[in-house]
Each structure stands twice: as C-alpha cells, then as structure tokens.
Amino acid sequence: MSGVWVFAETRDGKIIKVVNEMLNACKTIGATLVEDVAAVLIGSGVESLAKDLAAMGAKKVYLADDPKLEKYSPDAYAKVLVSLVKQHNPSVLLFGNSAVGKDLAPTVAAKLGVGMCSDCVAVQLNAEKQLLFTRPVYSAKAITTVVCKDKPQMATIRPNVLPPGDAKGAGAADIEKVSAAISDSDLRTKVREILKSAAGKIELTEADVIVAGGRGMKAPENFKLLEDLAAVLGAAVGASRAAVDAGWRDHHDQVGQTGKVVNPTLYIAAGISGSIQHLAGMKTSKVIVAVNKDPEAPIFKVANYGIVGDLFKVVPVMTEEFKKMLAQ
Amino acid sequence: MKIIVLMKQVPDTETKIQVKPGETAISTDGVTFVINPYDEFAIEEALRIKEAKGGDVTLITLGWDKAAEALRTGLAMGADKAVHLNDPAFLTNDAHSIALALSKTLKKLQYDLILCGKQAIDYDNHQIGVRVAEMLGIPHVAVVTKLVLEDGKAVAHREIEGGTEVVETPLPAIITCQKGLNEPRYASLKGIMQAKKKPLEAKKVADVDASPGEVGQAGAKTVVLTLTMPPDRAAGKVVEGEPEDAARQVVKLLREEAKVI
Ligand SMILES: Cc1cc2nc3c(=O)[nH]c(=O)nc-3n(C[C@H](O)[C@H](O)[C@H](O)COP(=O)(O)OP(=O)(O)OC[C@H]3O[C@@H](n4cnc5c(N)ncnc54)[C@H](O)[C@@H]3O)c2cc1C
Ligand SMILES: Nc1ncnc2c1ncn2[C@@H]1O[C@H](COP(=O)(O)O)[C@@H](O)[C@H]1O
Numbered sequence: 001m002s003g004v005w006v007f008a009e010t011r012d013g014k015i016i017k018v019v020n021e022m023l024n025a026c027k028t029i030g031a032t033l034v035e036d037v038a039a040v041l042i043g044s045g046v047e048s049l050a051k052d053l054a055a056m057g058a059k060k061v062y063l064a065d066d067p068k069l070e071k072y073s074p075d076a077y078a079k080v081l082v083s084l085v086k087q088h089n090p091s092v093l094l095f096g097n098s099a100v101g102k103d104l105a106p107t108v109a110a111k112l113g114v115g116m117c118s119d120c121v122a123v124q125l126n127a128e129k130q131l132l133f134t135r136p137v138y139s140a141k142a143i144t145t146v147v148c149k150d151k152p153q154m155a156t157i158r159p160n161v162l163p164p165g166d167a168k169g170a171g172a173a174d175i176e177k178v179s180a181a182i183s184d185s186d187l188r189t190k191v192r193e194i195l196k197s198a199a200g201k202i203e204l205t206e207a208d209v210i211v212a213g214g215r216g217m218k219a220p221e222n223f224k225l226l227e228d229l230a231a232v233l234g235a236a237v238g239a240s241r242a243a244v245d246a247g248w249r250d251h252h253d254q255v256g257q258t259g260k261v262v263n264p265t266l267y268i269a270a271g272i273s274g275s276i277q278h279l280a281g282m283k284t285s286k287v288i289v290a291v292n293k294d295p296e297a298p299i300f301k302v303a304n305y306g307i308v309g310d311l312f313k314v315v316p317v318m319t320e321e322f323k324k325m326l327a328q
Numbered sequence: 329m330k331i332i333v334l335m336k337q338v339p340d341t342e343t344k345i346q347v348k349p350g351e352t353a354i355s356t357d358g359v360t361f362v363i364n365p366y367d368e369f370a371i372e373e374a375l376r377i378k379e380a381k382g383g384d385v386t387l388i389t390l391g392w393d394k395a396a397e398a399l400r401t402g403l404a405m406g407a408d409k410a411v412h413l414n415d416p417a418f419l420t421n422d423a424h425s426i427a428l429a430l431s432k433t434l435k436k437l438q439y440d441l442i443l444c445g446k447q448a449i450d451y452d453n454h455q456i457g458v459r460v461a462e463m464l465g466i467p468h469v470a471v472v473t474k475l476v477l478e479d480g481k482a483v484a485h486r487e488i489e490g491g492t493e494v495v496e497t498p499l500p501a502i503i504t505c506q507k508g509l510n511e512p513r514y515a516s517l518k519g520i521m522q523a524k525k526k527p528l529e530a531k532k533v534a535d536v537d538a539s540p541g542e543v544g545q546a547g548a549k550t551v552v553l554t555l556t557m558p559p560d561r562a563a564g565k566v567v568e569g570e571p572e573d574a575a576r577q578v579v580k581l582l583r584e585e586a587k588v589i
Contacts, residue, residue: 148550
C-alpha cells in the first residue's frame with residue numbers, strides 16, 4: 001500500500017490554488033516512486049469538486065462528505081485523515097501552508113508520531129527517493145533542507161512557489177467515499193462564528209501581483225493610489241506592519257512574519273523600508289519593485305527595480321502607464 | 329487559575345545570521361538572544377489573566393544554559409516560577425522531539441491553561457503548541473489574537489484567510505499567541521530584583537521521565553541535511569531620473585525585460 005497524497009483544502013466552495021500546485025508536483029513524484037497520486041477531500045457538499053481534483057492530476061480521491069465537516073475543526077479533520085493514513089500508509093502527505101494547513105498538518109503528524117516540515121518552498125526527490133524539503137528559517141536569513149525519517153513524509157507547502165498544472169486533465173479519478181464517523185464528543189473546539197474582514201478580496205497568499213504600502217503612504221486615504229494601481233493590474237493590496245499598526249489597513253493585509261507570507265510574480269513596495277520581518281514575508285517574490293525616497297532603504301537590496309523618489313509622484317504615473325500598456 | 333507558558337530563547341531578528349560551511353546550525357558568536365516575540369504575547373496574556381482572576385504563572389523553556397536568561401526576564405515581567413529543561417540530551421530543532429520533552433514535563437504539573445507562541449522565529453516550526461496539545465490529549469486553538477475566559481472554557485479569535493474564526497474550547501487547552509493579543513510589558517526594575525529570588529528549576533532528561541533515546545537529537549523525526557545562506561538576489565537596477573520618467577521606464581522594463589506584465 002502506498003500513495004502520494006495531497007490534502008485538498010477548499011475555501012468558499014472551491015479547491016484552493018496551492019492544491020493544484022501540489023498535485024502538479026506530485027505527478028512527477030508519483031511517477032518516480034511508482035505510486036498513485038491521491039487527494040483527500042473533506043467537507044460538506046464537496047463531492048462535485050472531486051472532478052476538479054481529477055483534472056489536476058489526482059488518480060484517486062478520498063472523499064469525506066458530512067454536514068459535521070462543514071467547518072474546519074482540527075479534531076474532526078485530523079480524525080478522518082489519521083484513519084485514512086493508517087489504512088493506506090501513503091508515502092507522502094502534503095498540505096498548503098494556509099491557516100487550515102498550518103493547524104491540521106502538525107495535528108495529524110502528532111497523532112501519527114511522525115515528523116513534518118512547515119512552509120516549504122521546494123520539494124524534490126533525492127537519490128534515495130526520499131523527499132527533500134527546502135524551507136526558509138531565521139526570518140528567511142537562512143535556508144535549510146530537511147528529510148522526514150518516517151512515512152508519510154509530511155509538509156506544508158507555501159502557495160505560489162510550485163508551478164501549477166493546467167488543471168485541464170481529462171482523467172477521471174476513482175472516488176472512494178469514507179465515512180467520517182464524527183460524533184459530537186469528538187469535537188472539542190467549536191467555531192461560534194466567522195467574522196469576515198474588511199480586507200481586500202484577492203487573497204494575498206494566492207495573488208499573482210501585489211501592490212503594498214508602508215508608513216511612507218502617510219495616511220489611510222492615500223492607499224487609494226495603490227488601490228487604483230492594483231485595480232489596473234488585477235492585484236491584491238498589501239501593507240507593512242507600520243501601516244497596519246497605524247490603523248490604516250486591516251491586519252489581514254499585513255505582509256511579513258506576523259502577517260502573510262506571499263510569493264507573487266510581481267511585488268511592488270511603496271514607502272516600505274524593507275525591514276527583516278517584512279522581507280521574511282515577501283523576499284521570494286519573483287520580481288520586486290521598490291519605490292522609496294531614501295536611497296539607503298534596505299528594500300533596494302532585494303528589489304529588481306528600484307525607483308528612488310516620491311511615491312506620490314511615481315505611483316500615479318505607473319498606474320497610467322500600465323493602463324495604457326494593458327489597453328493595447 | 330494555573331497557567332503555564334512555553335517560551336523559547338531565539339536570536340533577535342535584527343542580528344546577523346551566519347552559518348559555517350558544512351554546518352547545520354548557526355554560529356552563535358556575536359548573536360543577541362531574546363525571548364521569542366510571540367512568546368512575549370503569551371507571557372503578557374498569562375500575567376493579565378493572573379491579575380484579573382488570581383492564580384500563578386509558570387514558565388517552561390527547553391534550551392541551553394543561556395536560555396535561563398530568558399526565563400529570568402519572564403520572571404521579571406511577573407511570572408512566578410520557571411522550569412528549565414537544561415540537558416544537552418534535550419537539544420534539537422525537531423518539533424516532535426521538543427514537543428515530547430515539553431509534554432512529559434507538563435504531565436507532571438497542574439494547569440488550567442497553557443499559552444505559547446504561534447511560531448518561534450528561529451526555526452519557524454510552527455508546530456510545537458499543536459503537538460504538545462495532542463500529546464497531552466487536550467484541545468488547542470492556534471494563531472489567537474483575542475482570548476476571553478468564561479466559566480471552564482475559553483473563547484479565542486483565530487486568524488484565518490479573509491477573516492477571524494471565533495472558536496470556543498473547553499479548558500484545559502493550549503492557545504498559541506499572535507500579535508494583536510496584547511502589548512507585552514517591560515520588566516520593571518523592581519521586577520528584575522524580585523526575579524532573582526524566584527524559583528528557577530533545572531531539569532535533566534531523567535527528571536521528566538524521558539529516556540535519552542526519545543528526546544533531543546536522538547528522538548528527532550526529521551534530519552537537517554543542509555543549512556545555508558540564501559543566494560543574494562541579483563543586484564537590481566536603480567532607475568534614475570525624474571520620478572515620472574523613472575516610473576515610465578520601470579513599467580516598460582517590467583514588460584520587456586522582466587516579462588511579468
Ligand atoms: C516580532 C516582529 C514581527 C514583525 N512583523 C512584521 C510583519 O509581519 N510585517 C512588517 O511589515 N513588519 C513587521 N515588523 C515590523 C518591522 O520591524 C518594521 O517596523 C516595519 O516593517 C516598518 O514598516 P515600514 O517599512 O512601512 O515603515 P518604515 O520602516 O518607517 O519605512 C517607511 C519608508 O517609507 C519611505 N518613505 C517615506 N515617505 C515616502 C515618500 N513620499 N515616497 C517614497 N518613500 C517614502 C521612507 O524612506 C522609509 O523607508 C515586525 C517587527 C517585530 C519586532
Ligand atoms: N525549546 C522550547 N522551549 C519551550 N517552548 C518552546 C520551545 N520551542 C518552541 N516552543 C514554544 O512553541 C511555540 C511555537 O514554536 P515552533 O513550533 O518551534 O515554531 C513557541 O512560540 C514557544 O512558545
């Protein structure tokens with residue numbers, strides 16, 4: 001018995017993006033290990049999403065569909081996963097590094113008594129066919145490679161780092177329904193309610209383009225400049241901690257160690273100095289643009305393109321130029 | 329209310345990290361060590377609960393000799409006593425192994441609530457609180473920005489994508505703390521003086537009923553193969569000129585050179 005497994009997290013009735021990224025990576029891993037790629041889908045009324053997982057490359061979908069699983073609960077979700085793992089002994093079990101993944105993966109690992117690697121930015125098979133997990137440590141000032149001694153080899157994977165598949169595969173997956181067998185006494189913690197935040201609509205961790213502002217924005221209303229730029233680029237708006245602490249932006253917009261770790265194709269930082277804690281959250285972005293009036297600002301050390309100048313002059317011109325470019 | 333705080337001593341984020349070639353641990357020369365910032369939220373929360381409801385606060389750390397300094401700082405903030413798992417046989421970065429040593433220690437103590445940080449900013453495991461909860465068989469709520477205690481239970485606000493989950497948990501439970509929970513206090517001079525006399529107990533592996541093979545490096549479930557400095561990002565272009573011209577140039581470069589638009 002074996003398998004290369006991905007936890008298929010859903011949000012607002014959809015499979016989240018990082019699941020496709022993980023399944024795509026698992027196609028190669030599965031082929032080399034000669035093991036099937038499977039997804040574990042847990043929730044309520046989620047059966048119709050199984051075909052999406054098949055299109056992303058899952059050959060098998062373990063489906064636990066139960067009203068008791070509607071909201072995430074570490075007790076319930078871990079119970080389902082642990083019982084499946086014990087039954088099938090997969091070699092690999094990956095999660096997205098999301099709020100749920102960060103909570104569920106260590107819960108499952110602890111129940112199984114195995115190791116786990118958090119927030120990985122690369123996954124590779126070594127010559128011994130073990131998974132080599134790469135992860136930033138010390139606020140991204142160092143990078144480490146780690147292997148797990150036991151199976152399943154477990155990790156959470158940072159969204160936006162592994163290349164996604166086209167998710168258009170025609171293959172139908174074999175769906176295996178599993179009964180959740182959750183009783184009320186299994187659920188020790190209960191979600192009373194979910195308070196939606198006023199933060200931007202595009203999830204920062206999944207965004208392809210992010211426009212972020214810091215203390216240099218000077219006032220909350222000035223973020224309109226960044227919102228206009230973001231609207232043109234289809235980008236999410238992020239913020240430094242200084243901007244969040246000042247009450248200018250919602251905490252959910254914060255990028256960095258205390259906030260979100262992001263990995264977009266393009267990150268535009270306006271009026272952000274580039275502190276270590278901010279860099280820890282965005283340093284792996286593919287292309288970084290910095291706009292700062294201080295030529296000594298540390299953000300320029302990581303920026304691919306830097307503009308030393310007043311953001312209030314620079315940003316509106318960028319918005320206009322992108323608009324023209326994209327209209328062509 | 330008996331509250332226990334799990335805390336770790338870590339390099340200050342501002343210090344320079346260096347790794348000698350071939351080594352899998354950082355060089356500690358010249359590194360400043362501090363209490364993990366998320367654990368300061370845990371200590372502060374514990375002290376506020378004690379001040380409001382009575383009880384006592386015990387700090388636990390697993391770490392080298394120097395980690396005692398972090399415990400003294402926590403005692404100076406107002407905690408009552410401290411336990412230091414101080415034995416080379418405990419030392420590791422492996423989350424399972426650290427959690428096992430901590431949970432074995434906790435099994436011999438009484439507690440109504442355990443607080444810890446959401447992550448330690450050295451090795452960023454982001455696992456210990458959740459693992460300790462599992463090992464003790466108690467519930468956990470992670471990444472908490474607000475905590476309200478009610479009769480025999482706690483209501484915690486937990487950060488999730490796009491919002492906040494309000495979660496209710498029976499006690500005892502483990503809560504992992506995130507910024508937003510409170511503003512940690514500084515130790516007062518009086519606190520620092522008092523801390524010198526507060527009990528700080530050092531424990532070896534045998535003292536927590538662990539066997540040397542199951543904790544520390546020997547008990548690790550992961551193997552660190554390499555630790556390196558990330559490659560520097562290639563030197564970027566600083567585009568000169570009037571701000572408006574520079575903006576135009578960068579937009580052009582993003583399409584024609586970087587090809588990201
Ligand atoms: C434990 C811990 C966790 C932390 N976590 C985070 C985190 O998750 N995210 C985070 O961001 N920070 C975090 N911080 C805070 C971090 O250390 C910095 O304080 C913060 O990032 C600074 O934000 P900033 O760059 O917006 O502000 P500043 O450092 O004040 O920089 C403002 C910049 O704007 C520039 N500027 C001003 N006016 C203009 C203008 N008109 N045009 C162009 N440029 C201008 C200035 O030159 C300056 O460089 C954390 C700190 C600690 C201790
Ligand atoms: N060696 C340790 N001793 C005591 N508590 C620890 C230790 N390591 C981690 N913790 C606690 O667990 C939290 C999460 O750490 P980590 O899982 O290592 O990121 C920290 O914020 C601490 O509260």
